[in-house]
Amino acid sequence: MSKTYTQENKRLEKYLDTLYETWKSVRSETIAHLGKEDAVHIVNFHGNNWIDITTWIMSKYSREEQINIVFIQFVRLFKEIYWLQFLFHNANYPMVYRNLRYVLEMIAQAYYIDCKYPALSLDEQIGKIMEMEERIYGWKLVKTVLCPTLNLDEKGFKEKFQPIWDYLNKHVHSSAKQMDIVVEEDFSSFVTDSFNENLAKGALKVVDEIFDLVYVIVLKKFSRVKELVLEYKFINEWEKYLPNTVNITKVIL
Numbered sequence: 359m360s361k362t363y364t365q366e367n368k369r370l371e372k373y374l375d376t377l378y379e380t381w382k383s384v385r386s387e388t389i390a391h392l393g394k395e396d397a398v399h400i401v402n403f404h405g406n407n408w409i410d411i412t413t414w415i416m417s418k419y420s421r422e423e424q425i426n427i428v429f430i431q432f433v434r435l436f437k438e439i440y441w442l443q444f445l446f447h448n449a450n451y452p453m454v455y456r457n458l459r460y461v462l463e464m465i466a467q468a469y470y471i472d473c474k475y476p477a478l479s480l481d482e483q484i485g486k487i488m489e490m491e492e493r494i495y496g497w498k499l500v501k502t503v504l505c506p507t508l509n510l511d512e513k514g515f516k517e518k519f520q521p522i523w524d525y526l527n528k529h530v531h532s533s534a535k536q537m538d539i540v541v542e543e544d545f546s547s548f549v550t551d552s553f554n555e556n557l558a559k560g561a562l563k564v565v566d567e568i569f570d571l572v573y574v575i576v577l578k579k580f581s582r583v584k585e586l587v588l589e590y591k592f593i594n595e596w597e598k599y600l601p602n603t604v605n606i607t608k609v610i611l
Contacts, residue, residue, distance in 0.1 A: 380551065385447040387553040399562055401443040403599065404569050408436050410590070411576060414583040427483040428579045431468040435461065435572070442565065449551045451561045455529035458568040462526075463495065466503040469575045470494070473503075497523055504571060507578045508602065509610055522567055566599045573603040578610075 389397040415429060438461050445453045471486050478486065494502065500523065505515045577583065587607045590596065597604050 381448045384449050384551050404439050414586045415580045418582040427468045428472050449553050451557045452529045454561045455526050459526040465572050465575050466500050469503050570600040570602045574606050
């Protein structure tokens with residue numbers, strides 16, 4: 359019985375390898391056209407940022423202070439970064455945008471709860487998320503968190519950031535605009551995973567813009583890491599890809 363089951367598993371694995379064989383060619387095309395730096399930018403840049411920021415927080419805050427909804431949700435981000443890179447390599451650009459909205463909302467929600475209920479335990483903060491998630495979410499949540507964090511009034515924040523939020527939503531919800539984007543660039547990507555340079559570069563740009571806002575929120579919460587940020591050996595890259603994070607660190611924290 360065990361031997362038969364093993365053979366069946368092997369046949370299934372072989373079938374699945376064949377089914378997903380095309381992903382290897384899409385990944386190879388992505389690397390060939392974009393070059394190594396852009397092809398692995400998500401996991402190299404943002405993965406390493408996650409490692410360094412997590413290390414900084416752990417060095418400046420006690421164990422008790424780390425048991426916090428913002429830090430817990432930030433810790434979860436490495437898995438999201440890993441999957442964003444996978445989706446990008448396989449040219450599933452719409453899923454990249456959908457995951458980015460989830461990431462931004464997750465961190466904004468955690469910060470909102472922490473600011474409103476700072477004295478609660480982690481379990482109690484999670485309970486508050488369950489209470490409020492139907493009342494404040496989406497753009498309202500992101501705006502409520504980021505306006506004061508970036509020291510912007512509502513009009514200024516809307517002018518600067520609502521376009522990117524609306525762009526994410528075009529891929530979260532079925533929309534004619536999202537269909538137009540795909541049709542104009544690569545109609546075949548409606549039914550297959552196929553590399554497109556313009557769509558790929560556009561996705562990379564938005565990944566940086568969203569993670570820039572994520573880091574703004576996290577560093578606002580854990581502001582004791584400010585000096586470590588300013589002394590960071592890769593601060594020049596941050597100035598290029600994360601202008602809001604660098605600005606809040608220098609000016610607001």
